[in-house]
Amino acid sequence: MDRRRILVVEDEKALADAIAARLHSEGFDVDLASSGPAAVETVARTNPDLVVLDVMLPGFDGLEVCRRIQSRPEGPVAVLMLTARSDETDQLVGLGVGADDYMSKPFSMRTLVARVHALLRRVERHPAPTPTVVHEFDDVRVDEHARRVFRDGDEVHLTRTEFDLLLFLARRPGAAFARDRLLSDVWGWSRDDSMTSVPSRTVDSHVKALRRKLGSDVVRTVHGVGYAFRARG
Template sequence: MTQRRVLVVDDERTISESIAARLRAEGHHVQTAADGPDAVMRCAEYRPDLVVLDVMLPGFDGLEVCRRIQADRPVPVLMLTARADETDLVIGLGVGADDYLSKPFSMRVLVARVAALLRRADRTLVAAESDVLVFGDVTMDLTQRRVRAADLEVHLTRTEFDLLAHLAARPRAVIDRESLLEQVWGWGDGANSRTVDSHVKALRRKLGGDLIRTVHGVGYALEAPR
């Protein structure tokens, strides 16, 4: 297994050291940070392959950390939160977080989420017929990972882009939440479909409310014009 660089950011030393020890046991190289400014500085110097990031931090919070490090370069972020407020979750996903865990969490689940995010970062999307998908006024370049809507470039997070590409590969087909979690997030247990719902909400906000159709009790479909 290729050793990966992981930055763990949490002001609770017991938690950060426990996570770091477990990820080192999984073969990763790990550094830690305990506040917002230190996290941003270490990201710039250490260039981690993934960041495990607590929302509540001294200096400035994890949302601001995520915003700043994503502005520097795209990096997978797993956010940790002690709050179950959906507003915090949506904001976190909006500033570039790829996944989240609510405290308290199982270390086994955290390791699985980290592995899934690293696999996704490695995976190259390959379109069946073309590297460019067009649906309505939206153009999606899979090679450059760029999206334009009505001739204006739209910034999508890594997860938003992967979710949209997965839906766009089968326009008008209904894809259930469990399949989306498995194919886009790499989760095999079908848990936490709220994550899918939050990312769909973000895509609608950025690309229009009519682009993705909800099939209640099942999942979602891309409403590409015929």
Template sequence: MAEGHRRILVVEDEPAIAESVAARLRAEGYEVDIAADGPSAVRQAVETAPDLIVLDLMLPGFDGLEVCRRVQAHRPVPVLMLTARDDETDLLVGLAVGADDYITKPFSIRELAARVHALLRRVDRNTQQAAAKIVLGDLEIDPVERRVHRAGEPAHLTPTEFELLVHLAGRPRAVVPRDRLLTEVWGWNESASTRTVDSHIKALRRKLGADLIRTVHGVGYALEVPR
């Protein structure tokens, strides 16, 4: 069961899917709101400040990618993206604009609920483990306030981007395998979605500089200590 009164926004234009997802999540103890198009999704996200958004990629008004961009620019929030096809371009773009995880239709409601639980547990765990500031060269990370600066300039990171950066910064220069990142950051026990890791690494490089994270081909990534 869900702890506390967590609020989830389900954004889905197919009423049958939206209602079945909402019913399962309510049965798990969550408060659930539903939006059926892009503009109303952004409006509700701003007004209700959900703890997590289940977001369909294809929507009327404007699509889920634009919803994700606008919501993340207003306030970082975990996003589970729904996509009707396993199109790698769509998935990578979705992850790049701030989605934390994705699930491909058709999906089981049980699996979706498990992904929601995992995302919220991860946010809770990292909040509880918040510690002193991390300073590596010109990179400064504040786990308590969840702020990141490089060379004095602030960087706007999504929840998962922040957690991935903190994880790599905890062992600077050490190479962390993709599978281990999936397990320790995402809480996944399988390695089928290593492109999720790759996409978030690309986002961190775009926001903090290409020199920050080194790729070790066929293995994983290491955070280089910036000068």
């Protein structure tokens, strides 16, 4: 099996070198970039399997990098975004431009590696071709095969992770799922990845992004349990 290639985009050299060394020790090929323009150029040249992307960069920031690399004709690339701030608005903006996950600095290398492995497991799933499956709930339509979502007949553009989360819930309307279950089944986390190190706000932020795009009534909170797709009307 070919070694997976990861691009680390970080302008703090000591941190970039530390991340690269740890990922090398895990068996990955690693490239480095220290600015927004260099990141976009390196993605085009190396076509990495995953990008570890800092938000604050010279040239242009990580959000703009994410916008550009996710709109490539080759298709989106998995992005784990790093931010020095834990502000929820920043996290939602990152998810909105196509990041699959985010981590707030400071973080442990063990947690970073676990996130990388989990994200690669999820994006490397290749389900066998299936006939078109469409989930329809009143004014919401989820096309599973085409990975498209419509509300009131208008298409709503979701990131890869937002769609995966919505699809998981839409396949089981009315059923409530705890955050740990969603982290396991949607994000690909296993017990071996020390799931307790993953903040539950990862799920919460994606749910808020879905509500912002589709309306607050599509995914409901089940207090004491987690989240559920609304039952059929």
